[in-house]
Amino acid sequence: MATMPAQLASSSLHRGSPCAQSFAHVAERMSEAVVVISPLAVVSYCNPALARLLGHAREQVVGRRVLEFMTEETAREFANRQRARRSGDCEPYIAWMRHADGRSIERRISPSPLFDEQGRFEGSIAIIASRAGGQVVDAESALARRVLDSSDTLLYRASTVAGQRVDFVSKNIALYGHSAHELAGANRSWESIVHPLDRERIAEELAQNLACGLFRFRRQYRLLTRERSVRWVEEDAIVWADTYGGPQWIEGLLHDVTAVHEAQQETQRALAQTVETIGAVVDRRDPYTGIHQHRVADLAMAIGRRLDLKDVQLEGLYLGALIHDVGKVAVPSEVLSRPGRLSAEELALVRTHVQVGVDMIRDTPFPWPLAQIIAQHHERLDGSGYPYGLSGGDLLLEARIVAVADVFESMASHRPYRPALGVEAAIAELRGQRGRLYCPAAVDACTWIVESSGFDVHRMWEALGHERKGDATSLQLALDLSAIA
Numbered sequence: 001m002a003t004m005p006a007q008l009a010s011s012s013l014h015r016g017s018p019c020a021q022s023f024a025h026v027a028e029r030m031s032e033a034v035v036v037i038s039p040l041a042v043v044s045y046c047n048p049a050l051a052r053l054l055g056h057a058r059e060q061v062v063g064r065r066v067l068e069f070m071t072e073e074t075a076r077e078f079a080n081r082q083r084a085r086r087s088g089d090c091e092p093y094i095a096w097m098r099h100a101d102g103r104s105i106e107r108r109i110s111p112s113p114l115f116d117e118q119g120r121f122e123g124s125i126a127i128i129a130s131r132a133g134g135q136v137v138d139a140e141s142a143l144a145r146r147v148l149d150s151s152d153t154l155l156y157r158a159s160t161v162a163g164q165r166v167d168f169v170s171k172n173i174a175l176y177g178h179s180a181h182e183l184a185g186a187n188r189s190w191e192s193i194v195h196p197l198d199r200e201r202i203a204e205e206l207a208q209n210l211a212c213g214l215f216r217f218r219r220q221y222r223l224l225t226r227e228r229s230v231r232w233v234e235e236d237a238i239v240w241a242d243t244y245g246g247p248q249w250i251e252g253l254l255h256d257v258t259a260v261h262e263a264q265q266e267t268q269r270a271l272a273q274t275v276e277t278i279g280a281v282v283d284r285r286d287p288y289t290g291i292h293q294h295r296v297a298d299l300a301m302a303i304g305r306r307l308d309l310k311d312v313q314l315e316g317l318y319l320g321a322l323i324h325d326v327g328k329v330a331v332p333s334e335v336l337s338r339p340g341r342l343s344a345e346e347l348a349l350v351r352t353h354v355q356v357g358v359d360m361i362r363d364t365p366f367p368w369p370l371a372q373i374i375a376q377h378h379e380r381l382d383g384s385g386y387p388y389g390l391s392g393g394d395l396l397l398e399a400r401i402v403a404v405a406d407v408f409e410s411m412a413s414h415r416p417y418r419p420a421l422g423v424e425a426a427i428a429e430l431r432g433q434r435g436r437l438y439c440p441a442a443v444d445a446c447t448w449i450v451e452s453s454g455f456d457v458h459r460m461w462e463a464l465g466h467e468r469k470g471d472a473t474s475l476q477l478a479l480d481l482s483a484i485a
Helices: 018-027 048-054 072-086 135-149 171-176 180-185 196-211 258-285 287-306 311-322 326-330 333-337 344-351 353-361 370-376 397-412 423-432 440-452 457-469
Strands: 033-037 043-046 093-098 104-115 121-128 154-159 166-169 216-224 230-241 247-256
Touching: 033 048, 048 093, 072 093, 072 104, 072 121, 072 247, 154 171, 166 180, 171 180, 196 216, 196 230, 230 258, 258 287, 258 311, 258 326, 287 311, 287 397, 287 440, 287 457, 311 370, 311 397, 326 353, 333 344, 344 353, 353 370, 370 397, 397 423, 397 440, 423 440, 440 457
Parallel strands: none
Antiparallel strands: 033 043, 033 121, 093 104, 104 121, 154 166, 154 247, 216 230, 230 247
16 A cells, blocks of 8 residues: 555544544554654554554554654654645655664655645655565565674664664674664663773764764774673774764674784784883893883873873883883993993993884884884983984874983982982972973873872882782783882
């Protein structure tokens, strides 16, 4: 029954006339759903097929606004269609109906407007087909669903508003221990199965992409299974806009990349352990330099946390600081530990440790900018540092942080060639050269950390050591750092 007979398109349907009785006699027995709505979109009649389709008793449908039984997207479009209906429009369209259990049901709607004898609009009547489209389309859709549900590729659709309420998810979500009915039928959010540590990040990525006009993008994050185990997925996402161009739905095609991610993690662990080994060489040759590097690494990481660096940056920052003076293995011990002022030749020899350190790790493909951190930790904002005389924006943020932590630890701690200059002197140096030699944000963060310890440097190093051992970056640093603390 594709269109409504002309004799039924009158307000007599609302008045108990013989025509209405005849209509009701037919509609009650139809397998296709039928609904009559008022000008204010209130359901004045529905047949048993519609009640079954929506999963409600008929009394729960009649008298309610039809918008209550539509998804948000279809409901927003309905206002425009209702206006068109007042002008006599009867163009069929595809709509998403909301079942009582929360499922979204796609159906083809064939509407007809109702007018009284004076031509005043009195609502509309619609036939809701049992299939969303023709038999061929429906067969193709069913085939696609079967192929999808039997694959390991997951498809979902969710609202882009806060919470990302799930509108649809393929049945193979069962691979993660979840139920499609449970997720899409209980008003659950997509975020509810995303790892808590990734929720804020992917929300920020979505907002940034939309702000840049990117409605199609790729991202990786972790999903939680019902048993709370973790699976990494890569998502090809596309965002659909409403009639006004605003983002409304996000559809994601997900592939499980846990094996790939775990292999990458193993590689990173091996590389991190390589860094540990390099640092241990310095520890054994020069204990003072070894202790210095560990303290600088702890303080640098604390500064990085204070500056809200992401996990990957924190990992690189820590590991770079842990070996920032590794090149000193090439400097004679008697030069490093000799008290008093160094000669110009000796000073030049000490300064070679930067390039030696860079050369030692240059050929290892670390996923962190360790060589840059080593190369730049003696550079200064005004270009007065060494070995390259870099300045301002040419300096890596991680290197700026290490520079501040390096100066503080060097001045505040005892050295074989001189006693400690003290915490106050170190803070005075950083504050005095803030913005000229040293990164202002890093200086402020360092000062806050020192002040929080009550200017008790021994208490501070102990606290930073405990904080580092409890660190929870995505790698968890992959090291048993307590063994080298």
